[in-house]
Amino acid sequence: MGKIKKIFRYDNVGILFVLPAFVYMLIFVGYPIIRNVILSFQDVTAANLVRGDKTFILFDNYRELFADSVFVTSLFNTLRYTVLCLVFQFVIGFLLALFFNQRFSFARPVRGILLVPWMIPVTVTALMFRLLFATDIGVINYILRSLHLIGENIEWLTTPGTAMFALICANVWIGIPFNMILISTGLTTIPKELYESASIDGANKIETFFHITLPLLKPTIESVLILGFIYTFKVYDLVYVMTSGGPVNSTHMLSTYSYKLSFEMFKYSKGSAVANVLLVILLIVGVFYIKATTKGEEEE
Amino acid sequence: MNEEKKVTKKKNILLSVTALLLLCVLLFPLYWAFITSLKTEQEIFQNPPTFYPHILNLKSYAAQVETGDFNMFRSFANSFLISLGATVIAVLLAVPASYGIAKYRFKARKGMLLSFLVTQMLPVSVLLTPMFIMFKNMHVYNTWISAVLADATIGIPFSVLILKNYFASIPKDLEEAAYLDGCNRFTAFVRILIPIAKPGVMVCAIFSFLYAWGDLAYGMTFILDQEKRPITAGIFNFMGQYGTKWSYLTAFAVVTIIPVALIFIFMQKYIVSGMTSGAVKG
Numbered sequence: 188m189g190k191i192k193k194i195f196r197y198d199n200v201g202i203l204f205v206l207p208a209f210v211y212m213l214i215f216v217g218y219p220i221i222r223n224v225i226l227s228f229q230d231v232t233a234a235n236l237v238r239g240d241k242t243f244i245l246f247d248n249y250r251e252l253f254a255d256s257v258f259v260t261s262l263f264n265t266l267r268y269t270v271l272c273l274v275f276q277f278v279i280g281f282l283l284a285l286f287f288n289q290r291f292s293f294a295r296p297v298r299g300i301l302l303v304p305w306m307i308p309v310t311v312t313a314l315m316f317r318l319l320f321a322t323d324i325g326v327i328n329y330i331l332r333s334l335h336l337i338g339e340n341i342e343w344l345t346t347p348g349t350a351m352f353a354l355i356c357a358n359v360w361i362g363i364p365f366n367m368i369l370i371s372t373g374l375t376t377i378p379k380e381l382y383e384s385a386s387i388d389g390a391n392k393i394e395t396f397f398h399i400t401l402p403l404l405k406p407t408i409e410s411v412l413i414l415g416f417i418y419t420f421k422v423y424d425l426v427y428v429m430t431s432g433g434p435v436n437s438t439h440m441l442s443t444y445s446y447k448l449s450f451e452m453f454k455y456s457k458g459s460a461v462a463n464v465l466l467v468i469l470l471i472v473g474v475f476y477i478k479a480t481t482k483g484e485e486e487e
Numbered sequence: 488m489n490e491e492k493k494v495t496k497k498k499n500i501l502l503s504v505t506a507l508l509l510l511c512v513l514l515f516p517l518y519w520a521f522i523t524s525l526k527t528e529q530e531i532f533q534n535p536p537t538f539y540p541h542i543l544n545l546k547s548y549a550a551q552v553e554t555g556d557f558n559m560f561r562s563f564a565n566s567f568l569i570s571l572g573a574t575v576i577a578v579l580l581a582v583p584a585s586y587g588i589a590k591y592r593f594k595a596r597k598g599m600l601l602s603f604l605v606t607q608m609l610p611v612s613v614l615l616t617p618m619f620i621m622f623k624n625m626h627v628y629n630t631w632i633s634a635v636l637a638d639a640t641i642g643i644p645f646s647v648l649i650l651k652n653y654f655a656s657i658p659k660d661l662e663e664a665a666y667l668d669g670c671n672r673f674t675a676f677v678r679i680l681i682p683i684a685k686p687g688v689m690v691c692a693i694f695s696f697l698y699a700w701g702d703l704a705y706g707m708t709f710i711l712d713q714e715k716r717p718i719t720a721g722i723f724n725f726m727g728q729y730g731t732k733w734s735y736l737t738a739f740a741v742v743t744i745i746p747v748a749l750i751f752i753f754m755q756k757y758i759v760s761g762m763t764s765g766a767v768k769g
Binding site: 204208210216217219226285290302303305309316319323360363420423425429468469 | 491496498499502503505506507509510513514516517519520522530531532534535536559578579580583584588590591592593594595596599601602603604605606608609610611612613614615616617618620621623624635636639640643644647664672676685697700702703704706719722723728735736737739740743744747748750751755758760
């Protein structure tokens with residue numbers, strides 16, 4: 188009995204190590220989340236933000252949002268943007284991972300350098316892509332013109348459809364290294380013997396890819412896609428710097444629309460409501476992520 | 488790994504050339520921004536565009552030292568201070584927390600671990616308004632402290648989740664040997680475990696720094712005065728005011744990338760480990 192008691196006491200000391208970080212997160216993240224939920228049920232604007240009466244109007248904000256065409260557009264924009272980005276960055280990242288998985292002299296150093304786009308501050312990436320997609324001096328227009336694909340310069344960032352395209356390009360550029368490196372790591376975990384025996388059995392490259400590589404990469408692919416979804420779905424800086432939701436609200440995402448409502452129109456409660464919709468969708472996807480990550484935890 | 492079949496010499500050259508071509512295509516945006524910062528405004532507007540600066544122009548950098556519009560070096564220093572502060576908080580809190588989670592089986596452990604996982608996926612939008620109100624009440628609104636406090640919330644959960652794997656992989660015998668040598672739990676943690684987990688601590692410090700360095704939303708929302716703002720917010724501000732002064736804008740971009748590039752050059756192995764271990768296994 189004494190022994191059990193000792194172990195019990197030993198383990199409980201552990202919480203003391205965790206508490207400082209936990210309390211910090213509780214104050215600066217936990218409390219704000221709750222505060223945000225409360226805000227979304229109130230009618231807070233610039234007038235009564237810090238002091239003054241705040242009336243509870245319950246679901247009025249949410250009801251109004253779903254009747255608001257900009258909100259509905261941002262919701263669908265966010266979904267469309269996320270799915271398209273995921274498809275392109277995943278496919279390109281996967282192909283690059285396969286390419287650099289071959290043993291040639293430059294494979295490792297070049298793959299390493301390709302991680303740089305992922306590390307650069309998103310504000311800078313947005314600026315670089317604004318330069319590339321600029322109408323008169325943009326190098327993309329220049330290339331397309333030289334190839335005679337277009338006659339006149341395209342106003343990429345001020346035309347609704349093309350602005351979204353430019354955003355997706357920039358995001359895919361950031362996402363490729365992330366997909367590539369995770370899949371590369373996944374590829375190294377596949378035992379080489381499997382490939383050897385497959386080639387003895389006379390399987391060709393395409394067959395081995397579909398029967399060995401893909402199935403064994405399934406856990407990696409799952410986490411790459413789920414994490415990619417989470418990171419892309421909450422996109423803020425990139426869109427805010429590149430288009431600020433324009434032209435005519437056509438590229439607003441949930442995050443940028445929330446920001447606009449709160450900090451440009453000072454409708455804090457409405458902005459909070461938009462942020463909560465974003466949060467709920469992320470949490471639903473997050474459940475899958477947590478399930479995937481805690482699976483390994485049990486085995487430890 | 489080495490016994491793996493190597494490609495033939497001819498194929499090696501072919502693949503290496505392809506790799507370099509891919510590199511050029513994928514890093515073109517960076518190259519373009521860099522050479523634009525070295526061109527004169529006149530040359531930037533030249534048609535057809537020049538693919539390297541015909542007249543080398545360093546004014547875009549030099550002008551920043553004198554002019555008052557937007558002092559790039561001051562913003563750089565602000566960013567550096569904010570990122571360093573956030574990194575210190577994140578590492579100081581995350582190191583013991585991850586050790587606690589990795590080595591002890593207390594009751595609230597699972598719940599706490601889960602909450603760190605969840606905070607990692609939160610969108611900034613959810614936190615901005617309530618943090619804004621909170622910082623106003625704490626009287627740190629419009630000071631660099633607000634950005635430090637907010638940026639640390641990105642680094643902490645990431646660091647806890649990464650480091651917990653490092654601590655978990657340290658065998659228990661090592662700790663027990665330390666106790667026999669007269670260490671108590673705390674001194675064993677500081678003297679034995681932290682030094683072993685040092686690569687993990689480096690990963691956490693680097694990523695906490697990078698996250699804070701790249702932040703725009705917090706710095707822009709919680710700090711109002713341009714002279715106190717981080718460089719990302721400065722760039723955004725400048726873009727709104729002088730949207731087409733591309734020589735200046737790209738010079739800001741290059742300066743903002745410098746710390747990232749240095750981290751990349753000198754600490755690349757930590758980057759790979761942070762990107763992979765942080766994501767695949769929480």
